[in-house]
Amino acid sequence: MPPAPNPELRNQRSHRAILDAALELTTRDGYTKVTVEAIAQAAGVGKQTIYRWWPSKAAVVLEALNDLTGPAGRVPDTGDVAADITVAAQAVTHMLGTDLGTVWRGLVADAQGDPRLAEDLRESFFEPRIARWQERLDTAVRAGQLRTDVPTRTIVELLFGPIYYRLLLGTDRLDPENTAARVDYLLNGVGQR
Amino acid sequence: MPPAPNPELRNQRSHRAILDAALELTTRDGYTKVTVEAIAQAAGVGKQTIYRWWPSKAAVVLEALNDLTGPAGRVPDTGDVAADITVAAQAVTHMLGTDLGTVWRGLVADAQGDPRLAEDLRESFFEPRIARWQERLDTAVRAGQLRTDVPTRTIVELLFGPIYYRLLLGTDRLDPENTAARVDYLLNGVGQR
């Protein structure tokens, strides 16, 4: 086993340049077309410097994306749960509709065949965001706005499942209006009263 | 442009052997690890024979999978829409929980960077199934069991989104029981009455 590199000696300039180049290239040329070598070159960095700190192109891009979006933020709480989750879910929908959504698709694709990356994706991205959503929904449950017999984690899946479904299967365009409508269906049910 | 091959001269033995080998290898070794060359070898076939009839490994595996599951079937109609879609969605959940689900993940992954494959995936797999589901849901709408102001295509997304969310993002295990519960939430809403 090669000795683990010492993070304290890490060159911050290179680090930044790599993340910037990764984002720049993947959004411009498409995730799949970008190679580790191209990122290294664009960042003015040796290929080994990338492999010293990340195990793969995907890991670099994931960090670049996480770095761009910042840590998971709290879901807004105005007291009106329907309005709050509509706004927040629409923001996600909008983001996934840009170039970043395309990069994101590449990342999720790579994760299908790379368990370590999948784990990293969940831990660094999905779980923190799911947790923030659950906090907001728990508040709503306590406020008597949501059923008490539905796990909030399941509600999160009901909200985001259809968004990722469209993103990854491409059956329909990602559309904030549709996202808003879905919140209504979700809260009130699609069954006839 | 090379002359299009004549499908009538296609060797049926090879065709079958290729589909069988593709399924066998991808379920055994994992989608990503399998190469076109390995499929050709396992099928006792030249690599060119595969490329003559399919554009990529993914296309072969997609046909193998479609061949295995048969054409989209009608969703059962006992008159009780809740029971019917529960049963049918659970069947899907179960299937995606087996080895085939893993193969399926590989296929969807490849489709992220291959628009032709994505199109093929939608046309040959998703759209026919969505159509059958919509037919069943339309019946339920006419029977006054579902709201009339919700597009049935959206209901399908609400049903399957969370299933593919779990399959592709791996946040939780695929679970038929959870699928059943979700039908309830979907029909009755998660909001407090």
Add this chain to the structure above:
Amino acid sequence: MPPAPNPELRNQRSHRAILDAALELTTRDGYTKVTVEAIAQAAGVGKQTIYRWWPSKAAVVLEALNDLTGPAGRVPDTGDVAADITVAAQAVTHMLGTDLGTVWRGLVADAQGDPRLAEDLRESFFEPRIARWQERLDTAVRAGQLRTDVPTRTIVELLFGPIYYRLLLGTDRLDPENTAARVDYLLNGVGQR
């Protein structure tokens, strides 16, 4: 172990192009500066095609050189052994004084750290030539022109040792005249009678 490639299916055009490019580049740029990739590119060939047929750059260059010089020829026999070996040894001296000598130095250098190459070098180049020389010297022994108690293989070493000494250690320039003088010293001895 990967299956050994079938030599009968070898592409003659590529084969030739590789040997030509190897010689061209090594004489032009210097043996050490040439990479396998550069040879491949100059030959219009994939790198793998080189590695399919040769284990290393050195092996390619060795074949190119052997191909250029042809199989070991018989040493001339006019009856005058002194004259014959002078002429032949001068020819070798001259050849090693050209660009090819420089390439040859690179080859011998690589052989110091690569036993397989060293073996190849001996078997395909040195031993056949040593054998031809021994044949000529044997004739001279039988003709009463050389001592019978000196192994002819040793005489070959005495002739060529100094040539390679100069080539590889660079103490003096390779010089056909000096080579001629050495034949005299060798036959008549440097000791005072």
Add this chain to the structure above:
Amino acid sequence: MPPAPNPELRNQRSHRAILDAALELTTRDGYTKVTVEAIAQAAGVGKQTIYRWWPSKAAVVLEALNDLTGPAGRVPDTGDVAADITVAAQAVTHMLGTDLGTVWRGLVADAQGDPRLAEDLRESFFEPRIARWQERLDTAVRAGQLRTDVPTRTIVELLFGPIYYRLLLGTDRLDPENTAARVDYLLNGVGQR
């Protein structure tokens, strides 16, 4: 140009440790397999410390070898030139037959593609030794034991050429007995009287 380091500040402990490690590692693992980094590590020294004082691995090993064998000594002079050069040449033959010979081969190999190293090799090793041999042979010439019309430098080549020929081309094992026989052939000639 970076300021030349001041040799007086050179740390003697490190210097020794580097030479010792270089010899230890090259004899144990083979010249080619040893890297500058490995020498630095084994010597408990930073890589830069090596590059500050030597231009390459070869230069370090050359100094280590020169340091081990000491400066070129006078060739023995008992009055019997045949006996003297036999003994001295056998000593060289024996040395080159040990592990050191293998290291030496690596050094000569590197010199083929590195003119500066080749120059260093000649100046620090070969020329001094050639000079000592010439002194002894000059004495023999004056004593009427050697022909006066043969440059002594050429006699040295005739003596050592075959030894390096075997060392570098590997056609036969290095053998002190053979070396002794060659002195006879050299002095008395291989031609029939």
Add this chain to the structure above:
DNA sequence: TTGTAAACGAGACGGTACGTCCTGTCTTTTA
């Protein structure tokens, strides 16, 4: 029954990207 044309098994090919290794320089930290 033979001729011919297409598909076939086999596998070499040109090419791209990979992840590793080493070089020689530069930077940080420690003593």
Add this chain to the structure above:
DNA sequence: TAAAAGACAGGACGTACCGTCTCGTTTACAA
């Protein structure tokens, strides 16, 4: 304030697959 430790830019290595391209060899229909 020197030097160990080691990160860095650069670049070659040898491997793995890709999708294309020859090869002869069946196979199946036409003459």
